[in-house]
Amino acid sequence: MAEEHDHGAHMHMPPSDGSMSKHRMMHMSFYWGKDAIVLFSGWPNQDLGMYVLALLSVFSLAVAVEVLSILPAVKPGHKPIAGGLIQATVYAFRMGLAYLVMLSVMSFNLGIFIAAVGGHAVGFFLVKIRALAKAKPAHETMSSTALITPKV
Structure with a gap:
């Protein structure tokens, strides 16, 4: 007997409890709604x-x-080893979080996708605004060097 395949936007997945009696649908394309599994x-x-x-x-x-x-x-x-260990730990934690975001987006829910992209944008903005706040504007450094440098 030939199996029928669903080539639509859903994929039949057996329930996680091991029973094969009921099937739930896993979305394979973007959709709106609160019926996501995240x-x-x-x-x-x-x-x-x-x-x-x-x-x-x-x-x-x-x-x-x-x-x-x-x-x-x-x-x-x-010590370089201690500094490297600290950086590696932060990096590993960051990558773990990045994979959680990626797995969330794989729910194909548009709301989750928008939340992930929006979160990355806000986080990037916070990082860049902090870097810009620390950097001295060019006109401040020019005026301070002009005051110190004697005219000949």
Whole structure:
């Protein structure tokens, strides 16, 4: 007997409890709605409040990925192995969060996708605004050197 294949936007997945009696659908294309499964089986479980929590969680994870992109500076005098270990630990944590965001986006839910992209954008903005605030504007450095340099 030949099997019928569903070539539509869904893929039949057996339930996680091991029973084969009922099937649930896994989306294989983008869709709107709160009926997503994000990271954990049964979450947010078509509950609007939990779906909003999932959106905020993915947004926060994406912001954290960008903020952690600034590795801690290794200060002179520290042992290179200790500094490298600290940077490697932060990097591993950042990559773990990035993979969680990626897996969330693989739910194919547009709300989750928008939350992830928005979180990355906000995190990038926070990182860049901090870097720009630390950098001295060119006109400040020009005027301070002009005052110090004697005219000949």
